[in-house]
Amino acid sequence: MSIADSPSESQSHVSGIRAIPEETSYEAAMSELRQVVDKLERGNLSLDDSLDLYERGVQLSQFCENRLVVVDERVTLLTQTGLQVRPNVIESAIEKNGDRGEQ
């Protein structure tokens, strides 16, 4: 895992909050977010720690939200020649299925 340091990925603007690597799984990020929220809700942290934790939580939730942004719905074609973007494969599939009456 490499640390992503492109500005669009890095969420940290305060020292001590490390950036979330791009390869991080959604599950891992959500799991950490839930932990952060649990800790905050328990409420026995100092105000400073609470603020740091909150900031981490915001960072995590931003990461997760970014993953939920629909970027491109097209299906790519992967063959020996490499990865190609083709017009939506669904449409061609529908065409071919058309006479079978399947939807």
Added chain:
Amino acid sequence: MQPNLRPRALSVTQLLLEVKRRLEPGFQDRIVAGEVSNLKIHSSGNRYFSLKDSKSQVSCILGAKQAKGLDFSLEEGIRVVVEGSLQLYPDRGSLQLMVRTAKPDGLGQFHQMFEQLKEKLRLEGLFEESRKRALPYFPRRVLLVTSSEGAVLHDLITTFQRRNPCVRLSLCPVPVQGEEAAARIVEAIQNVRHHLQHYQCLVVARGGGSLTDLWTFNREPLVRYLATLPIPFVSAVGHETDFTLVDFVADRRAATPTAAAELLSPSRSDLLADLQQQRKRMTHALERKVEKQHSLLNTCKLVLSKFPQTRLEQERSLCRRLSQQLNSNLLNRIKRTAQELKGLQTALHRKSPMALLQTERRSLAQLVSRLDRAMVARQNLARQELIALKAGLGAMSPLKILDRGYAICFDESGRPLQLAQELKPGQRFSLQFRDGKISALVEESQHGIRRDQEASPASPETIT
């Protein structure tokens, strides 16, 4: 009967060679069906068996190499369809079918093959639960290995897009039935193997079909290859109840392609809702924290307010306020009283008998001066009276008598004596003359006779 025909006699070898020569060409690559019996596996790996039916049998040999190329292994009693060439062995005088390839005969045989291979692979541990990897919860990219035609791809894509269009899909198109399919699938995946690292999961999918249709996915090479995939894969081959060996070696089996897509695409709306809920909880927790700090701060302020200085200041200001109130009250009362007084004074003044007083004062003054004058006059009168009396008295003074030549007689204690009987002879007495005093002793006393009994009664005789 006379064997009068004496054709030239062949040797046995010649006979058999002749047969061989005529026989073998016609029986190359013939397909024969029968049952396997008397199967013997040589140490070399060659299989020797008899292929028989109800009436006949023929010896067969299946070379080790050819045996390896089979989808199944020969077993005693199974029905097979073999392809091979007849061989005559003159030295033994026997016929043998050199089997090039064989297939199980009939559907039952498929099942047999299936069970055989399944058991074999199971024993190797390829189906172990421990081998199976967990599927990613929310893969970024999924590779679909399926036919580019057909409803399967369509179902996969629509399900993914319905549930979570954030999962990016790629298609690696492959044939999914036919003799070559298994090999082609292996080839296709192998060609893009170095791309696999960019995908979190792979789906091998094929629609429903007969056992034969699905047979591709029971082929040992394909099954073995899929077991070596570097990323988890889901198999969705056939319908609900169809199980192929690929299903067993997969990290997860889905009953349908739609189910496979659902496994790998968590509902985007659910995820969004969950995320929002976490955000809310987080924000609320922080708000509560800050509120708590606020109230702590207020409590501290409260405690602090009980400190003497603060208290003192509070009391001081209270005191100031109260004293101001008091002052203003007092002032008001004084004002009121003063006003009252002024009123009364005015009233009084209005009613005061000043003029009368003045008059009275004057009268009084007059009277006083009159009194004074009267007093003085009376004093003068009295003084004059006194003088007159004094003169008169003076005239009567016994001392005046002395001037006229009389003497007064005093006893020892100074009491004047009027009578001779008061003195006894020998008693001391004094005589006051006009020019002094003498002390004397009584020689003799004669009393009862008055010298002046012949004198006038009018002369004052009282001497006191």
